[in-house]
Amino acid sequence: MLSKENNDLLTRVSFGTPMGQLMRNYWIPASFAEKVAEPDCPPVRIRLLGEDLVLFCDSAGKLGLLEEACPHRLASIFYGRNEGGGIRCVYHGLKFDVNGNCIDAPCVPRSTSPEQLAQIKHSMKIKAYPCIERAGLIWTFMGEGVPPPFPELEWTLLPDSHRYTSRHIQECNWLQALEGGFDAPHLTFLHGGDHKDRTRDVVPSFYEVAQTDFGFIVATGREIVPEVVHWNLNVMLMPFHKIISTAPAAAHIWAPIDDETTMLYSIDFHPDRPLSETELQRARDGAWIHCENVPETDHSVRHRQNDYLIDRALQASGASFTGIKGFGTQDCAVQETMGSIVDRSRERLLIGDSAIVKLRRLLLQALRDQRDGRRPLGLNPASYRVRSLRCELPPDAKMSELMHELVRVDRKPAAVV
Numbered sequence: 001m002l003s004k005e006n007n008d009l010l011t012r013v014s015f016g017t018p019m020g021q022l023m024r025n026y027w028i029p030a031s032f033a034e035k036v037a038e039p040d041c042p043p044v045r046i047r048l049l050g051e052d053l054v055l056f057c058d059s060a061g062k063l064g065l066l067e068e069a070c071p072h073r074l075a076s077i078f079y080g081r082n083e084g085g086g087i088r089c090v091y092h093g094l095k096f097d098v099n100g101n102c103i104d105a106p107c108v109p110r111s112t113s114p115e116q117l118a119q120i121k122h123s124m125k126i127k128a129y130p131c132i133e134r135a136g137l138i139w140t141f142m143g144e145g146v147p148p149p150f151p152e153l154e155w156t157l158l159p160d161s162h163r164y165t166s167r168h169i170q171e172c173n174w175l176q177a178l179e180g181g182f183d184a185p186h187l188t189f190l191h192g193g194d195h196k197d198r199t200r201d202v203v204p205s206f207y208e209v210a211q212t213d214f215g216f217i218v219a220t221g222r223e224i225v226p227e228v229v230h231w232n233l234n235v236m237l238m239p240f241h242k243i244i245s246t247a248p249a250a251a252h253i254w255a256p257i258d259d260e261t262t263m264l265y266s267i268d269f270h271p272d273r274p275l276s277e278t279e280l281q282r283a284r285d286g287a288w289i290h291c292e293n294v295p296e297t298d299h300s301v302r303h304r305q306n307d308y309l310i311d312r313a314l315q316a317s318g319a320s321f322t323g324i325k326g327f328g329t330q331d332c333a334v335q336e337t338m339g340s341i342v343d344r345s346r347e348r349l350l351i352g353d354s355a356i357v358k359l360r361r362l363l364l365q366a367l368r369d370q371r372d373g374r375r376p377l378g379l380n381p382a383s384y385r386v387r388s389l390r391c392e393l394p395p396d397a398k399m400s401e402l403m404h405e406l407v408r409v410d411r412k413p414a415a416v417v
């Protein structure tokens with residue numbers, strides 16, 4: 001349970017909110033790169049952290065991400081003409097370059113002096129965010145000052161052949177979607193019947209959460225056979241990344257569109273080889289963590305209005321605990337129907353929620369640290385060189401002491417499976 005005040009603190013991300021300010025310290029995915037691959041191609045509407053933006057590729061191939069509202073009379077520049085080194089508002093013809101500078105103002109009378117014209121253009125500067133292309137995505141930095149170096153997320157450093165990325169819109173706040181990603185007990189139930197991993201048939205007995213230099217580690221332990229604890233260590237990298245300890249490996253990003261909507265990016269990757277055709281086909285089919293989208297959209301075919309196409313006969317048969325197809329859709333079904341922003345003051349938590357509770361406390365601490373002027377976690381790019389993993393250890397092993405070393409990519413002890 002969380003007070004309404006703390007619930008607001010953790011979930012609200014628009015400009016000027018504490019969590020919104022924290023998020024603006026990091027690179028955030030805005031689009032697939034292929035949507036703006038050609039110079040002067042049609043611009044793309046983007047909404048991130050509650051801000052409406054327009055992404056475009058200018059005549060020289062440079063990327064611009066500008067505020068959607070034209071500074072003159074606030075018409076949408078999405079309808080603009082992308083030509084000759086900038087995007088021109090179709091209402092009165094003001095033109096902006098990728099840095100947000102007004103570079104042409106043809107609606108100003110010819111009698112205007114050069115000094116006055118320069119002043120008018122200066123006053124028409126539009127908000128612009130820097131963009132960078134990494135791993136097939138366009139990322140942006142929405143904070144103040146110089147952007148940090150790009151984080152060394154393992155999946156972003158691989159060749160394209162080693163990675164597959166999909167995305168879909170989740171109709172709920174980013175935090176309850178992220179919390180679902182670190183909710184270990186739900187694997188036994190929500191995804192029951194669909195997975196072949198029999199260790200998931202047992203609910204965890206042990207929970208450890210620790211703050212690190214990149215974010216947090218959430219470790220859950222199951223005693224499946226006596227004297228052996230099967231641990232699953234999941235890393236949460238600031239501000240909204242998760243790596244999943246499967247083979248091939250996987251990752252999520254819960255990028256807030258606004259307070260009540262989230263763009264969930266789902267990535268399958270293999271660190272050492274290209275993904276196989278079978279692995280690629282599974283992802284293209286919208287199975288596993290991916291969703292089957294309505295063609296040419298980011299909206300899932302299975303959604304709240306059609307009850308996620310739940311198949312009650314399949315549910316009754318026991319072959320699927322939910323009767324809903326796909327892990328990703330099963331997650332959406334429970335996370336979205338909790339409410340757009342779940343009221344955590346009404347929860348009645350159980351022991352299995354202890355990892356989530358600790359994660360919330362650590363995120364609240366990160367907000368207090370920010371208020372007190374401390375440097376946010378995860379701004380050292382090398383700190384992201386971590387993996388989620390599974391390992392088996394004796395019951396007396398001190399996971400709270402081991403976990404920091406275990407997740408480092410280049411420092412795996414022999415006990416790790």
Ligand code: FES
Pocket residue numbers: 070071072073074075089090091092093094
């Ligand atoms: S509103 Fe854009 S030029 Fe007037």
Ligand SMILES: [Fe+2]
Pocket residue numbers: 180181186190191327331
């Ligand atoms: Fe899940």
